[in-house]
Amino acid sequence: RSQFEQGSAHVLSMPILRVTGDTAQATGYSRVYLHSEDGYDIWRVSANHWEFVRTTDGWRVSRRSIRVIDGGPEARQILKRGFGVTEVG
Numbered sequence: 001r002s003q004f005e006q007g008s009a010h011v012l013s014m015p016i017l018r019v020t021g022d023t024a025q026a027t028g029y030s031r032v033y034l035h036s037e038d039g040y041d042i043w044r045v046s047a048n049h050w051e052f053v054r055t056t057d058g059w060r061v062s063r064r065s066i067r068v069i070d071g072g073p074e075a076r077q078i079l080k081r082g083f084g085v086t087e088v089g
Contacts, residue, residue, distance in 0.1 A: 003043075007035030012048070016083055022054040023062075027082020030066070044068060047075040049082050 015028030027049045034043040051063040067074040079085070 003032070003034060008043070009033045009040075015048070015050070024052040024054075024059065025082065026050040026052070027079065029069075047078040047082075049078045 009032070011031050011033065013029040013031075015026035017024060017026045027047075030046045030048050031042055032044040033040045046066050046068050049065045050061060052059045053062045054060075065078055067078055069075040
């Protein structure tokens, strides 16, 4: 059964947004909830980084990076870069 058939919701957090002229970046979290017999379970939590460019037709996504938060370095790198963290200690 697909996530859609099971009942799911993909929820994004309020991102940190940085606008520099005609480019912008947004960094935040996303969660996917799946319906179960007991209610809803969190199926996945991810770090997201979006890059945008302003065009004559408005803002457009130029790149998106998403990594599952599983203790590995990839998600931490996305969050550190997007939140402006240079060192964690």
